Amino acid sequence: FRTLLTAVALLSCYSIHLLLKASGVLGIRAYEQLGFRAFGTPGKMAAAIAITLQNIGAMSSYLYIVKYELPLVLQAFLHIQEKSGEWYLNGNYLVVIVSASIILPLALMKQLGYLGYTSGFSLSCMVFFLIAVIYKKFQIPCPLLDGHTNSTLADNSTFLLEHTVVYDNGENTVIQDSVDSACGPRMMTLKTQVRLPVTKGRIDLHWSQSHTGLGYSMHHFQFSDQTAYTIPILAFAFVCHPEVLPIYTELKEPGKKKTKHVFNICTILLFLCGYALFLLFFFYRNVEPELLHTYSRVDPFDTLILCVRVAVLIAVTLTVPIVLFPVRRAIQQMLFVNKGFSWLRHFLIAIVLLSFINLLVIFAPNILDIFGIIGATSAPCLIFIFPAIFYIRIMPKEEEPMKSTPKILATCFACLGVLFMTMSLSFIIIDWTTGDGGMKGG
Template identity: 55%
Template sequence: MEKTGMELQKLSNGLHYEADGSVEGGVPPEEEKFLQHKDGGSKRPQFTDFEGKTSFGMSVFNLSNAIMGSGILGLSYAMSNTGIVLFLILLTCIACLSCYSVHLLLHSAGVVGIRAYEQLGFRAFGHPGKILAAVIITLHNIGAMSSYLFIVKYELPLVIQTFLGQTSTSEEWFMNGNYLIIIVTVCVILPLAMMKHLGYLGYTSGFSLSCMVFFLSVVIYKKFNIACPKELFGNFSMNADMPEDTCAVKYFTINQETAYTIPILAFAFVCHPEVLPIYTELSNPSKKRMQRIGNVSILGMFIMYFFTGIFGYLTFYEKTEAELLHTYSKVDALDTLILCVRLAVLVAVTLTVPVVLFPIRRALLQLLFPGKPFHWLRHIAIAVCLLFAVNLLVILVPNIRDIFGITGATTAPTLIFILPGLFYIRIVPTSQEPMTSRPKIQAACFTTLGFIFMIMSLTFIVIDWITGEKRSHGGH
């Protein structure tokens, strides 16, 4: 339940609510930025220093764009290792858990009148909690930005090569992926990252989502235009019979890859660092309205994920590769439609980078400049430094899959499960909900589930390192 008008008025008059519900005089600097003080109490106190103007639809676009990552290219491979029914069960469970996680965040934010992930950490655990939340958001989103730029680095030269009709990689500068990501960053990503508010990116997020809808449409179309692809199963003559189970649909599959797939599906719904910034800029904000935005966004991505997974799987069956577009290229490397899809995916991931950058900048501002008013120089300087660091990382490190595997296995479960559950337990006063109440017990179980996901993910990565097997799964 959100704060009543009386509780909000108390906050605006300088009363500080602790996690246990106690009141303390004076508002610390961390909260000055989030509570707008009105003379005489004639107006309803605001959470931020500006009036939110982002519409419901634009907020859905931004949150959906934050949810959708490069991992959509690996969902068909995930289905090939789980089977259709088991994949649907897992995807449904994880989507529902993500909605519940958003509910925990919004409820915690409503109790204390704060709409910043880092400030919830401060309210729950003091400065260590604030620092931990900021560091986790920064690490996770830098990993996500880097994964998107890696796609640009390796896919854009291939697209240019195909457009120019070349069959081999040229030595020209415009075929060098390192130069291309710098050009894309300076010309496209940086101008969008310099926007003052996240809501302004609603239009680019909508266009990015339309590119992914085009990708899904082509995946569905190709299912009905590619018979059982013999190119992937070996050399069979037209009259030779292939094994009966070669293109057989599997509904339940358990193998070595199945357990490894579960965390990947969970990571596909990571959007939680963006939830509160989007909530801050929402017009006519309320917990119920923001929860609907979260539910609509997650439902939309659930539908896209499932259809992408099933139609990709039904095209290539057990020969589905971790990167779906690469599998199409093996059937027809010069397919014009697949070339267009590659270009659409490049546009989509490029336009997602600025949306992912906003929570990092907000976390750094909360960490380094708490309580400071908005300043353009700080706003732009942080964006430039972040993009410079990410570009440098992508250029200098040839293979950072293991680095991002570790950060992804630790930060994603923390952001989805562990921190929202802990915030709820610590922030909601025991006078409202005792520790033995059902909501608190559910939050505790939710947090425990996050630790299980983390341990499981790290275990699989260590096993990969020990055995020397490197799996190229898609990730968020």
């Protein structure tokens, strides 16, 4: 994971370099217009569609967090042990209320610059989230049992084990190497999890893979049915390119060098947050699809985790309007290219987009397939293919001929994007046809 994270971060920085250099030659501050100058209307339409898909996926992911975390926050504040059907603990209602009362008013603003303050605050919230995860790493013991942090194996409890030698010594069930298995990181996601129903003095054991005697082979590089989604989701997380050029226009005394420094710093911060999170994360294979839900197994009313939940909710809520701006501009570039600014159109596009995303969040069974498809299609286009081919077409041949080093590197970069897209889509399609097809997504 660390290798993939480092590679995607570096490639993302290089693609921003290509994008800013191409935009500097033409003086264009819109991704779609770069596509138009490079390939005409097809280039503009391709860029606009990719931006729309990418940012709709991003906004959906943020609202998914609101849907699943806000009910838990309210439940903790109200000290409700179990839900009993209250409407104010229904995530579907809450995501609509948040969208209408907070996100929509911010999305109706005309200029992006004012949202810079909310963006900075949301980044601070995510840094607080990281600090809390690091702190909890050293506070919560491992291994972690469902519902208990320091308890013995109880009747009918479930303990998750992998690659563990298990035997019965006559009186007590002995679990050998369980701590190493539960608390040790793996090089790759393992194929299966073995659930062991524990009863007094006996474990009903069912291996899903072959073993000999009491020994069980350990595989550090075994792919699971979820591995196909790893790289697309990583790429999805690092796509900030549609926002680069609008933010470039908002900078005081903008320049290519200054803009690259700003986005390199942001990329490094994102990389370090992800790197530290997965270095210090302590649930390993037992992590749930919703990260903060795993802490509820320890203490659902933990004050620090409650504060983290509130911070994350603030961060994602304030980020949605920023992500909506490029989508609205892309739609205007596709449908209203020769029309002047209209407040009515500005409002209607925002309302329609938020309504569609709310419906997607409410009715979509899981978000894993959305991440996978968008990460395998629009993400490689926006990170790899479009910046490279726009750069090759826009940069004058007098300054940089096709055989020059920058254009050769850009060509290789575009080919890498095509390879990445082909491999990712192939893995996902194979998973859909042979496996569970992302059914475990949350």
